Amino acid sequence: MAKRGFSGVVIRSYGARDHEVTVVGKESLAPHFVRVRLTSATLFQDAVAVPTAWLRFWFPDPDGGESEHQRAYTISSADETTGEFTIDMVLHEPAGPASLWAKRVEPGWTIMATSLGSSKFDVPEEPPAGYLLIGDSASIPAVNSILAAVPVDVPVEVYLEQHDDADPLVPLTPHPRARIHWVPRQGPASLAAAIEARDWSDWYAWAGPESGSLKHLRTRLRDEFGFPKSELYAQAYWYYGRAFGKRRGTPEPEPAAAPEPAPAAAAPSGPAVRGAWRAQGAGRLLAPLKRTLILSGALQAVVTLVQLAPFVLLVELARRMLAGAAESTLWTLGGWALGLVGAGTLLGGALTLWLHAVDARFARDLRRRLLGKLARLPLGWFTARGSGHVKQVVRDDTLALHYLVTHAVPDAVAAVVAPVAVLAYLFAVDWRIALALFLPVLVYVMTMTVMVVQSGARTALALRWSERMNREAAGYLEGQPVIRVFGGAAGSTFRARLDEYIGFLDDWQRPFTGKKTLMDLATRPATFLLLIAFLGTWLVSSGAMDPVSLLPFLLLGTTFGARLLGIGYGLSGLRTGLLAARRIQTTLDESELQVRAGPAAAAAEAPGTVVFDRVDFGYRPGVPVIHGVSIVLRPGTLTALVGPSGSGKSTLAALLARFHDVDTGAVRVGGHDVRDLTADELYARVGFVFQQTQLVHGTVHDNIALALPDASRERVEAAARAAYLHERILRLPRGYDTVLGPDAALSGGERQRLTIARAILADPAVLVLDEATAFADPESEYAVQRALDRLTAGRTVLVIAHRLHTITGADQIVVLDGGRVAETGTHDELHAAGGRYRQLWDAGANRTTARAEATL
């Protein structure tokens, strides 16, 4: 492998596997930009095609020499099952090895590639406010793969440095919210200077430009805009003015002496604003504990030192014994040892107790804050997240914080202080042996590094496998009835998958058994002991060392390796806790519903009137879901919202119930803007019945009388009768006094009717209703429908309609399309008009007739 030079040797020593790749085809995407289609039977055993993943290729020497040149290219598309993939290459003039190869390449050519290293890009569950992508033609394939992965409603700013007139012709992956800026290169600082000076709070930055520009970019992003480390990925994709990029990237041969134009005069926009990131939320949440945690760390350091002290005392004991000290001095030492042991234990115990007390107070305040927050968040926050997220934050994250405060800091401090203190002590005693102790550690670290590199993509693959097996096993268990009835084939895919998974683990881990054994043998105490004994015997017998100096090594040096390697483990506890703290702070930072203290508008409209007045709304800034909708609901009338899914009908209805606040315009109930009303004032006027039902912990009576806790039993029973639930309640073990729970569970339709009874008793003038409620449970469809009839009677009703035939009697039908009102009218009017409504009706008609046939 000499022909591959030093980097080839290094890569080989990591055990990277070469894969033969065959060229299938080539197409030109721009005058100086080609896409090469490749295939390999084995490559994707090692490589994973995730966004921004790249491969190293060995290109032949352009001068026809023996040597091969390594360059890395991003995988622009891939089919892992067939092994086909593409890479996009920039052609340079004069051409380097890669450019030359790309120019000449023809189908059938082969080349070697390895997946050693590589990177990946993930969009987190809760995406950042936006993505700032920076690069140039060499990193466009990576930028493209990111653009393809970013959700369509997240804004993206792309800054590309232009080196060639043809650069803007290179195709970019379209993204509806991406803005592209081409920045002609004037010098290494011009790209950084071109980035808009604005508030980049909660954005994520990905930068893959050439190395010189990257230096300036880092300064601008981190120091001027305040991007935290966790929200900034920066890697040079090539080196300006250097013919051969060592690590990766396309070479851009350019005379090294080319005069660099002076840096661009001034930043094109105003002064930079330092943003604030959710990623820094952990710090804010824990700010009140900062001093406590620092103090606890300091105390833990003392405790750790005290726990090491007995070993030092043993050395002193030996020294005194050798010097023939009086018996009493020895016993004094013993006394000291006992005292230190006692003090260490007491101090450690006191520290733990204190931290628990601090944590208890902190957790109590935190829960109180969370409770307050939850009571003031818009209802839409809950529907958007679901109960899993709330549980994660309220239950799991507060528990993780408990460990962070009570254990993680002392553990981390102890893990760091102990080896450092031991090392300092040992170096002070004899630096030669102390230095030698690093030898086994070095063996461990090097073996570990080789293993990590060899694992490469498999570490990520293992994670994917474990997620996949979890899903497949869940399916296998869920499918048990089917598998038992149909046997054989139905269960065999899971078996096959299990075999594949076991095969994967086997292939991955079995070659490492030797290395793992080596790591264990190198760092075990017996090895250190032999090393120390050898050096000690040598130094002592040659008179170069006092034998007493050997004792600290024999007592503390043997476990030095284990202690040093424990640092990483000790610190890992901090990370989990900080992530939890960050999530909690994010929740505490969510914006709350505000009640405007503005002048109460004169209620010129009747109490049951609802007005949507030029309403605009979007879940994310810049992505409107409702555009300029104006509707009037007259008191006591029924208005139906109709439209294809995604037309905004559920969103519009949710705005009336103030699950969210409008961006512009207003929703008024009885002349009052809903934002001027307190929650209690609003919900005294507006009620809602959606598909999800919520029963509170308590009796049936309490649940029905939720809005009127003082309501008499007669009124509660009347509401239950109206909701067709009275008979069912009487059959419960304790009637209206039955506490609802696992022992006295109601079916879906019964729960539905209970919430309807609740709404009947609450008696709001305006009602928002999801029509799907009426068909949620065929077991009690009929009863739910009768209950709804009683509930809707005499109110202003806004209904989200899924089946058109259920709303033909509506006083007003509003047809929504793409968040705008397409048509308004009665069924007869709209049916006759032959517009959007007629289309929807005709599309649904064959279904209705088929339904009728099935019934007859």
Added chain:
Amino acid sequence: MIRTLLQLLPADRRRLAAGHAALTVLGVALRAAGAVLLVPLVADLFGPDPGGAWPWLGALAAVTAAGWAVDTAAARIGFDLGFALLDNGQHSIADRLTRIRLTWFTAAHTATARQAVATTGPDLVGLVIYLVTPVAGAVLLPVAIGLALLPISVPLGLAALAGVPVLLVAFWTTRRIGRVADRTAEDANTALTERIVEFARTQPALRAARRAEPARGLVGAALAAQHGATVRLVLLQIPGQLLFGLASQAALVLLAGTTTALAVRGDLGVPEAIALLVVVARYLEAFAALGELTPGIETATTALRRIRAVRDAPTVSIGASARPGTATGAPRIRLERVAFRYADDGPQVLDGLDLTLEAGTTTAIVGPSGSGKSTLLALLAGLHQPTAGRVLVDGDDTAALAPDERRALVSVVFQQPYLFDGTIRDNVLAGDPGAGEDRLGHAVALARVDEVTARLPDGERTAVGEAGTALSGGERQRVSIARALLKPAPILLVDEATSALDTENEAAVVQALADRTTPRTRVVVAHRLGSIRHADRVVFLEDGRVVEDGTVEGLLAAGGRFADFWRRREAATGWRVVSAGGSDT
């Protein structure tokens, strides 16, 4: 734990395990020998002639190198055992899962089983090498050092040996208390946060009822009241957690003190005493190593506990008899005083049910939710076994049939149609892998799967994705109907979906029931009039008992519970939302 471990090993590896154990013990003995060799070595270094230590160093090097060799061999076997555990363990769990009683799969058990089969793999590989070997070493090494000390100094050797059980008990106690403390903290946290989660869950209801603020006050007060008690509980656990640290430090002081005392009394030379101090440190190192293994022990114990839960789960009883070869055509099914409950302490879902389904008939089971309809169907399908009574097919007790015979009897359309990861065609063929194209085409057409495949670019070769997620709920339903139709079983059971079906699916269910190409006895748990209409007989079930039984016309004429049900279903179909007093009640 060890028992579970050995059970998971394939039989041919048991001897290998014994070899591994022997090598581990030998490795420990060599390490102990190395520790004790320090006594003459260090004594010489501190003595008048340090050069005398060289031979001892040679011995130490030899012993250490031998230890490396032995431990390398042990590690190789250990990894081999680990991979054998992985392979055999995972497969035996997967096999076991298909024989466990379905009633065992509660939400908690299902989660355990899922983790046992999906996530314990990597833990199993490292189980022997990272856990069994080090734990055995950490426990055996101090004993071996204690024994090796006896020839040098009897009191010290005895003290070291006596210390082993004391320190192990201290270790175990601390670990136990630590676990209890963790659980207490977790339970306390759950108790404290449960009400907040509940508060969040019910926000829409609370706000609509204008109860958010009062409820917040109540929850806040409850939290404050609970807080003090739980904190005290957690704090009480702390002193116990310090026990092991205290014990090992005390052991160090005591053993060092004994050594010093022996030296002062002149029983030991000063160089020997110093050397012994070093041996004492090595002795205690082993316990410290045990402490560091604690997280690994927790993980492995959890993994093994999950596996054991699956292995110990009750399995279905298996018969061995075959149906007589003469049995052809649709069978007559008889339920004799059948009783069933899901849990031993749960309520009776069916209690002494007697029902005969004549050969070749179609029976609709109708009734309110919780009446036992789906349970009845599962008993007929053989998915559950009656807790009392018998299910007879043509007079044969199904409980006595061999599993394959039992399976061949029934075909089922499930409410939740699970499909496996493969093509639509593969999934339909699961009903009868040997079916010819004509039979396949017939089933596909009857279930209206052809309408689905016509829309897809890959047709019936379209992959359905993991658990069928690439298809819509209705499309999955139709594929499952085709699969059930294709299976040449003489009994067809249909559990109609309760969720809203689209009309094509309703028609597919009706056609499946009307298909007469295979002579079958059919039972449908029905919610919709379309599927009931085709039944020869309707059985109205309530609280696990048959309250009405007859033909559709007969029961409608009788005007009982079924007629009532029928009328309501018809009314529900034509319902419209109304306002302003348009109610028809």
